[in-house]
Amino acid sequence: MLILSVVVFYFARWAPGDPLQSFYGDAVESMSSEELAAARSRLGLDAPIHVQYVRWLQGALHGEFGLSLKYKMPAMRVVSPLVGNTLLLGTTAYLLVFLLATFLAVACALHEDTWLDRLICKIGTAVYYLPPFWLGVVLVLVFSIQLKWLPSSGAYDVGKAGDVFNRLRHMILPLTVMILSHLWYYGYMIRNKLLDELRQDYVLLAKEKGLTKRQIVWKHCLRNVAPAIVNIMAISIPHVLSGTYIAESVFNYPGIGALSVASAKYHDYNLLMILVLITGALVILSSILAQTVSEIIDPRIKETGVSAWQR
Amino acid sequence: MAEVKDPRFQVVGINWKARPQTAAKPVPKRRLAGKPVFAFVLLLAIVLGCLFAGQLANHDPSGYYLQNLNEAPDSSFYFGTDSLGRDIYSMIWYGGRVSLSIGLMSMVIITALGITYGCISGLANTGVDAVMMRIMEMANSIPTLLLLLLLMSVIGKANAVTLAAAIGVTGWFALARLVRSEVRQIRNSEYVLAARCMGVGFGRIMTRHLIPNFVSSILFVIIASISSSISMESTLSFLGLGLPVDVISWGSMLSLANRALLLNTWWVIIIPGVFLLVTLNAITSIGNAFRKGNTKKPSNL
Numbered sequence: 001m002l003i004l005s006v007v008v009f010y011f012a013r014w015a016p017g018d019p020l021q022s023f024y025g026d027a028v029e030s031m032s033s034e035e036l037a038a039a040r041s042r043l044g045l046d047a048p049i050h051v052q053y054v055r056w057l058q059g060a061l062h063g064e065f066g067l068s069l070k071y072k073m074p075a076m077r078v079v080s081p082l083v084g085n086t087l088l089l090g091t092t093a094y095l096l097v098f099l100l101a102t103f104l105a106v107a108c109a110l111h112e113d114t115w116l117d118r119l120i121c122k123i124g125t126a127v128y129y130l131p132p133f134w135l136g137v138v139l140v141l142v143f144s145i146q147l148k149w150l151p152s153s154g155a156y157d158v159g160k161a162g163d164v165f166n167r168l169r170h171m172i173l174p175l176t177v178m179i180l181s182h183l184w185y186y187g188y189m190i191r192n193k194l195l196d197e198l199r200q201d202y203v204l205l206a207k208e209k210g211l212t213k214r215q216i217v218w219k220h221c222l223r224n225v226a227p228a229i230v231n232i233m234a235i236s237i238p239h240v241l242s243g244t245y246i247a248e249s250v251f252n253y254p255g256i257g258a259l260s261v262a263s264a265k266y267h268d269y270n271l272l273m274i275l276v277l278i279t280g281a282l283v284i285l286s287s288i289l290a291q292t293v294s295e296i297i298d299p300r301i302k303e304t305g306v307s308a309w310q311r
Numbered sequence: 312m313a314e315v316k317d318p319r320f321q322v323v324g325i326n327w328k329a330r331p332q333t334a335a336k337p338v339p340k341r342r343l344a345g346k347p348v349f350a351f352v353l354l355l356a357i358v359l360g361c362l363f364a365g366q367l368a369n370h371d372p373s374g375y376y377l378q379n380l381n382e383a384p385d386s387s388f389y390f391g392t393d394s395l396g397r398d399i400y401s402m403i404w405y406g407g408r409v410s411l412s413i414g415l416m417s418m419v420i421i422t423a424l425g426i427t428y429g430c431i432s433g434l435a436n437t438g439v440d441a442v443m444m445r446i447m448e449m450a451n452s453i454p455t456l457l458l459l460l461l462l463m464s465v466i467g468k469a470n471a472v473t474l475a476a477a478i479g480v481t482g483w484f485a486l487a488r489l490v491r492s493e494v495r496q497i498r499n500s501e502y503v504l505a506a507r508c509m510g511v512g513f514g515r516i517m518t519r520h521l522i523p524n525f526v527s528s529i530l531f532v533i534i535a536s537i538s539s540s541i542s543m544e545s546t547l548s549f550l551g552l553g554l555p556v557d558v559i560s561w562g563s564m565l566s567l568a569n570r571a572l573l574l575n576t577w578w579v580i581i582i583p584g585v586f587l588l589v590t591l592n593a594i595t596s597i598g599n600a601f602r603k604g605n606t607k608k609p610s611n612l
Contacts, residue, residue: 131587134549134568137565137580138584141580238451238454241454241457242456245550246456246546249550260457261550261552264460272461279454
């Protein structure tokens with residue numbers, strides 16, 4: 001994460017976009033060169049890059065991440081109320097994606113090479129290649145503007161922040177976009193894993209015992225596939241996080257994804273820095289979590305040590 | 312000599328040659344079975360349309376027809392006009408040129424970087440390989456879109472080439488990983504060993520021995536990277552970080568979608584989106600046809 005922060009910092013300061021522009025707005029153009037220099041030194045932008053970085057790092061270790069140049073508030077204060085929103089959206093989408101993907105995969109595996117399997121595969125692939133932002137816009141067009149069923153933006157109506165039902169209504173469309181744009185990618189992976197599993201010998205034994213197809217898949221195969229699913233889930237975290245960026249931007253959902261896009265647009269580097277760090281932390285934490293879960297599910301991983309995990 | 316009447320017999324002499332059995336010509340239908348003909352035809356139509364944009368377009372794609380703002384599709388503006396008064400029908404073909412060429416450029420960059428990195432990592436000794444893989448894992452753990460946001464904010468005002476470069480530079484990790492695992496499988500074969508013993512350089516081993524042997528198994532990833540790059544371009548342009556509105560591409564046409572929502576002009580949103588969608592799906596299904604058919608055992612279920 002330290003390396004990440006150095007890279008981002010240097011990158012950000014090379015950028016041609018002038019941070020002063022977003023801090024003072026159009027006033028920059030009417031300032032004289034002395035005023036400009038004074039403004040620069042006030043914001044600490046005149047020091048060499050490595051001095052700026054050390055200064056930033058010292059602040060960061062004390063919990064000070066600098067001012068957001070656009071919002072003119074400490075960056076931390078801009079970000080903190082939004083993290084929860086994104087986590088809520090991201091986690092719900094993430095869990096639903098894998099729940100639905102597993103169901104679809106089982107449905108496909110039970111009916112391998114029948115019309116059902118082929119239909120799900122075809123539709124799934126087509127939907128997966130829909131650009132998610134376009135899907136979002138079309139959903140707004142249909143459900144919010146034509147049918148007026150669902151709200152098109154925000155996380156809650158004004159003054160209804162605590163209303164659970166209101167929040168849920170706002171989450172339906174972003175969730176749909178995120179789920180549809182990731183579902184089949186993982187569904188297909190799980191389906192193929194399941195199909196491999198169905199060719200193992202123990203399936204024959206289970207069949208001889210008189211178990212039904214359904215029982216075999218749910219009780220035997222799915223358990224054996226579970227570690228692989230958890231593995232896929234761990235790798236997929238950054239991928240799903242990318243999805244929140246698009247979904248949040250399309251629906252103006254107040255979260256860190258939409259904020260990252262905005263801060264990249266306005267060259268608001270202090271804000272962008274903290275967002276990158278938060279994202280990095282989320283990814284690292286969740287992969288540790290995934291590793292723990294897969295050790296619980298499949299004790300073999302623990303015995304063979306790290307090597308099996310990093311295979 | 313008596314004439315042979317029975318048609319089952321024939322006279323053979325010293326110069327007789329067995330007439331080769333005229334092999335039944337494969338029926339075209341059968342030869343094309345399992346190949347994405349439909350997708351190919353669609354893609355060909357779109358590519359040709361973009362190449363001959365000058366002949367197809369009936370308006371200036373960058374002209375602002377200010378008296379025809381937000382006009383619904385009619386006989387003059389086949390696909391309507393957008394909120395700036397531009398003719399969407401003409402823009403589709405000119406925009407397709409930009410979108411498709413961004414896809415191709417990014418594909419070239421992704422392929423070059425991915426194959427080179429993968430080959431180096433695959434041929435290197437364990438230590439170097441481990442370090443290179445760790446770097447990849449780190450890069451892979453950051454969402455691609457975030458990396459792109461960073462890059463685009465650094466680049467500032469983008470044009471088609473810088474955008475394609477940014478997409479290419481952030482998109483090669485998956486390919487490199489695949490190439491590495493392929494190289495690992497063939498690095499110990501005799502011909503690679505022999506080439507090394509004879510002192511052949513890395514570049515020559517890569518181009519003459521490695522690439523021809525794994526190209527078939529990575530081809531579908533390379534083709535898929537065209538469609539993912541086109542999709543990335545449109546996403547970035549939509550978010551306002553890609554091409555500006557006056558550079559026409561399918562993505563920048565869609566960046567007017569938010570305004571179109573307020574005006575309820577569906578054609579601004581749907582039409583470029585459908586073109587994008589058809590192109591992406593066509594490229595993908597062509598790519599999937601290059602996937603090696605797996606030999607499946609019958610299921611035990």
